[in-house]
Amino acid sequence: MTPFAELETLIYDVSRVFLVPVLLLIAGALAYALAMLGAFAVEAWQRRRGTHPRALLAHARRAAAGDGPPGVDSDDLELWIMRRLEWLRIVSRTAPMLGLIATMIPMGPALLALGGNDAAAVGRNMVAAFSAVILALLAASICFFVLAVRRRWLLQDLRELERMRAGGKA
Known part of the structure; x- marks a missing residue:
């Protein structure tokens, strides 16, 4: 066996080691996406009814009352929004890469x-390959949808808070 063939075999063996962890990450991403979709549906229903407890406003009130970080301004609240949406963004961007892997x-x-x-082996491997990418893309799509709408909601809440502050109500 030539050194190049040995290197190819080594690379192939190493790549096969990553299949199970990648599949587990895809399953985790899909579970997370479905959980976030459920939470999103509840939040949408509550917002439509006007009963949703606005977390951004509650965070700003806690900070103003001295229970949170002092001097919370719009920049701090934007960072809070980004932290709140961080995992949705990460999953929506990494799940397609995991699907490709x-x-x-x-x-x-x-x-x-x-x-x-060996047509049977070809079929088994192709089913595994395409099933994984479908689930990964589904997870990414759900997370991206929830991220886009939830970001708009939180920015609307931030704008409402800024208007309340400008009017002297907060």
């Missing part, structure tokens, strides 16, 4: 099986 790892064995005329 989970697609590419089984492609090697599928191509080897294709060369050996």
